[in-house]
Amino acid sequence: MIAGLFFGLAFGLGGIGSAVLGALADHTSIAFVFQVCSYLPLIGLLTWLLPNLERSPS
Numbered sequence: 001m002i003a004g005l006f007f008g009l010a011f012g013l014g015g016i017g018s019a020v021l022g023a024l025a026d027h028t029s030i031a032f033v034f035q036v037c038s039y040l041p042l043i044g045l046l047t048w049l050l051p052n053l054e055r056s057p058s
Contacts, residue, residue, distance in 0.1 A: 025033045
């Protein structure tokens, strides 16, 4: 059940993201959308810098 929820969330957010990027491409250009998408992996790298909440403060 949890796997289904995660897959549903992932596919749903992917669909919403592609619709948003398509609308952005309609208003600007596809080259601009490619430039925007080139910065998306930085969001993933920034998550590596998030604090670890499992460690208890000593």
